[in-house]
Amino acid sequence: MPASPTATHEHIKDVNTRYHDAAAEEYDAKWGIDFGEVGQRQVRLKLVKALGGKKGRSFGDALEIGSGTGYFSLNLVQLGVIERLTATDISPGMLKRLAATADALGLEGVTTVQTEAETLPFEDESFDLVLGHAVLHHIPDLDKAFAEFRRVLRPGGMIAFAGEPSRYGDTLAALPKRAGLALAPLWRRAVGAEERAVAEGEQSHDHSLEAEVDVHAFAPADLRRLLKSAGFEQRHVGGEELLSNAWGWGLRTVESSAEPESVSFRWRRFAFNSYIALQKVDTKVLEPYLPAELFYNLLVSARKPD
């Protein structure tokens, strides 16, 4: 559900900071974020798709917007696609987690800076790549943010964003969530999982903020317009994940109804493998042929002119 149309930009940013600070500790577990081979394979593919199929590119100085715990950029650093990373986020809690993970992985060249996307505290022409995953839909003034992305990029630098909800996909995700809720008691009985005991106040607090953190769901044309009016060239907008996303929302909904430790390893392995299998069907069979607007996630890239 999107933020109220009357919410001020400051209110939206404040809610985003509080919501993501509160979510930071459990974030990786909740979203199945992986910093091993699987996570690296996922983000490499996302970047290639965002860049319109261009493989083998690497970047010296990269700036991540809304980096969260580092899913996108820390995996790209591990792959050697990014040499030096400046990870930014409006939430200090998220950046704390990212810094701890970078340390645990022994990564060098990673700096964190707390900032919001519309006003970046960096010199003009400081980066070769500005990237992000699942962040644009939280930013109130996207024209301002895209002007900042262009300002801090060096001539010939690229922007690449992935994981942005499409308007159609956002509506579509409601169906597996509803089905998951309806089937949750049956599923728990079938897999022998215990119903989750929700701590008093936890769910209502989470839900009330969750309803206010999302500001946009995009049509591909919205993103093309933003790229064009910010003065980018070689603009590309694509779509990814349809079956896998619907399945993933259903899985997450039933699983979140159970006490995590009561969900068996066998189930988790089945859920993960089935999700990966559907992701392959999306990538190989659907994405090359169907229009971007049909997919749950949109990916964009563009180049700053020389």
Ligand SMILES: C[S@@+](CC[C@H](N)C(=O)[O-])C[C@H]1O[C@@H](n2cnc3c(N)ncnc32)[C@H](O)[C@@H]1O
């Ligand atoms: C859905 S999370 C995605 C995190 C991470 N990129 C990932 O894919 O796991 C969105 C992130 O954007 C950050 N965020 C929200 N509004 C922002 C803003 N206006 N400027 C910068 N970051 C923002 C949040 O704090 C959060 O960490």
